[in-house]
Amino acid sequence: xxxxxxxxxxxxxxxxxxxxxxxxxxxxxxxxxxxxxxxxxxxxxxxxxxxxxxxxxxxxxxxxxxxxxxxxxxxxxxxxxxxxxxxxxxxxxxxxxxxxxxxxxxxxxxxxxxxxxxxxxxxxxxxxxxxxxxxxxxxxxxxxxxxxxxxxxxxxxxxxxxxxxxxxxxxxxxxxxxxxxxxxxxxxxxxxxxxxxxxxxxxxxxxxxxxxxxxxxxxxxxxxxxxxxxxxxxxxxxxxxxxxxxxxxxxxxxxxxxxxxxxxxxxxxxxxxxxxxxxxxxxxxxxxxxxxxxxxxxxxxxxxxxxxxxxxxxxxxxxxxxxxxxxxxxxxxxxxxxxxxxxxxxxxxxxxxxxxxxxxxxxxxxxxxxxxxxxxxxxxxxxxxxxxxxxxxxxxxxxxxxxxxxxxxxxxxxxxxxxxxxxxxxxxxxxxxxxxxxxxxxxxxxxxxxxxxxxxxxxxxxxxxxxxxxxxxxxxxxxxxxxxxxxxxxxxxxxxxxxx
Amino acid sequence: xxxxxxxxxxxxxxxxxxxxxxxxxxxxxxxxxxxxxxxxxxxxxxxxxxxxxxxxxxxxxxxxxxxxxx
Numbered sequence: 001x002x003x004x005x006x007x008x009x010x011x012x013x014x015x016x017x018x019x020x021x022x023x024x025x026x027x028x029x030x031x032x033x034x035x036x037x038x039x040x041x042x043x044x045x046x047x048x049x050x051x052x053x054x055x056x057x058x059x060x061x062x063x064x065x066x067x068x069x070x071x072x073x074x075x076x077x078x079x080x081x082x083x084x085x086x087x088x089x090x091x092x093x094x095x096x097x098x099x100x101x102x103x104x105x106x107x108x109x110x111x112x113x114x115x116x117x118x119x120x121x122x123x124x125x126x127x128x129x130x131x132x133x134x135x136x137x138x139x140x141x142x143x144x145x146x147x148x149x150x151x152x153x154x155x156x157x158x159x160x161x162x163x164x165x166x167x168x169x170x171x172x173x174x175x176x177x178x179x180x181x182x183x184x185x186x187x188x189x190x191x192x193x194x195x196x197x198x199x200x201x202x203x204x205x206x207x208x209x210x211x212x213x214x215x216x217x218x219x220x221x222x223x224x225x226x227x228x229x230x231x232x233x234x235x236x237x238x239x240x241x242x243x244x245x246x247x248x249x250x251x252x253x254x255x256x257x258x259x260x261x262x263x264x265x266x267x268x269x270x271x272x273x274x275x276x277x278x279x280x281x282x283x284x285x286x287x288x289x290x291x292x293x294x295x296x297x298x299x300x301x302x303x304x305x306x307x308x309x310x311x312x313x314x315x316x317x318x319x320x321x322x323x324x325x326x327x328x329x330x331x332x333x334x335x336x337x338x339x340x341x342x343x344x345x346x347x348x349x350x351x352x353x354x355x356x357x358x359x360x361x362x363x364x365x366x367x368x369x370x371x372x373x374x375x376x377x378x379x380x381x382x383x384x385x386x387x388x389x390x391x392x393x394x395x396x397x398x399x400x401x402x403x404x405x406x407x408x409x410x411x412x413x414x415x416x417x418x419x420x421x422x423x424x425x426x427x428x429x430x431x432x433x434x435x436x437x438x439x440x441x442x443x444x445x446x447x448x449x450x451x452x453x454x455x456x457x458x459x460x461x462x463x464x465x466x467x468x469x470x471x472x473x474x475x476x477x478x479x480x481x482x483x484x485x486x487x488x489x490x491x492x493x494x495x496x497x498x499x500x
Numbered sequence: 501x502x503x504x505x506x507x508x509x510x511x512x513x514x515x516x517x518x519x520x521x522x523x524x525x526x527x528x529x530x531x532x533x534x535x536x537x538x539x540x541x542x543x544x545x546x547x548x549x550x551x552x553x554x555x556x557x558x559x560x561x562x563x564x565x566x567x568x569x570x
Contacts, residue, residue, distance in 0.1 A: 263537050263538050264538055265540065314507060314508050315534060315535050315539050317535050347535040347536060348535065350508060352561070354509055354563075
């Protein structure tokens, strides 16, 4: 009987999955865990009296990743499309409880059509029903890392498993998530839409922000999860493990990457590459709100979070989605003892009626809340400019950074010279003739620039240190070391990593 | 017929391509200015301009069309 259960569902379901590049759940687990790691399974005999429901369609247990214990849940889509019955839910609840007691990460390998509607009374509404899974996830949030690998559907209520995880990796073409299927949408609201458009992986990773990483196939998803966990501690009680320091990748240094002209685009990822250990940058939400870049990296071997404005997308201006993206990432780093390095080149938050109506003020406030709440070490670097609330969003001086560092050409101001002169001197300038006005505008702008010169800012102790581009990486590393940060001795509010 | 739209509110400074001209994916087809920043407008895929839909020097809101292409 054990052998029969271990085989999962009928061969034809395995074949159908294989045609779509979908692996058997137990194979996914085998690839996820270390090659020499045993998999200690629980609940193998769930629903064993029913020959059609081996393990009740889910595999749960523990094993090791990078030598450290983790808990795993994997839907088996060869068994009634991975749907949830009462015992499926109970097994998931128990592996979550195990992870909570042992303070170890949880990896959810999701591939499920959702609830078995025929069993709904026993698995949906009750105290040990599906809602309890999400209750557990929220209680686990920020206590242990929770990673979701989405290999297939995660429909209706099941969509909340990815929603409460810290990161969601989606396999393009196979992964999907939606509260209501296209079939249901047509019947209940009259909408006709394809599965991809409704809840496909690419849509979620680019438009909705429900997906963090888009990958082409299952082995890539599994490799990404393993890599991600190498930056994370096992729980919020510990700091991430250090690695030996590695120099940044060879290539253009910061002096070459950051233009002196404040209005020309550059690629923030080139700046990141010039600062972090070679090959260490692991981007999160690459395709969503690309005007801000977030991800994990190492600086001199130490795991950190990076938040960087991306000038080559929308001028690096902060929008509703970028505020949400950065806020959540900051909460993630704060939960798991990852210092955060802010690389600022930000003209500010977007203005205009469209974004006002979209609530940019409250989304920006959300980001500034996250910056204020974070008690991990923060290092704020002004690469080029930081105007207005953009300075606050990037952990400016008032937000308790270890240090505010600035390159020699940096600018910090309420707004840029053009907008400022226009605001303050509008009437005076309007009274002048065209040629006189142009000259006066230039004079006033130059005067403004002198006023906000970085040396003046350092003289006022607004900026803690002016750093030549070639020295910036070492200066950041030094500040992180000097922080004396200890996970067991910090002020912290347990808030998890809330969905935004 | 597809459209390239403004990704943020701002001013269309100039078009880099005229009607009938082709472009590659990732090529700059127009220059936009917003928040005092120069924003290159890049083509999402290769194509050929069939119509210019905005006036250089004028305000274009987020989501409004800049040009049509095939």
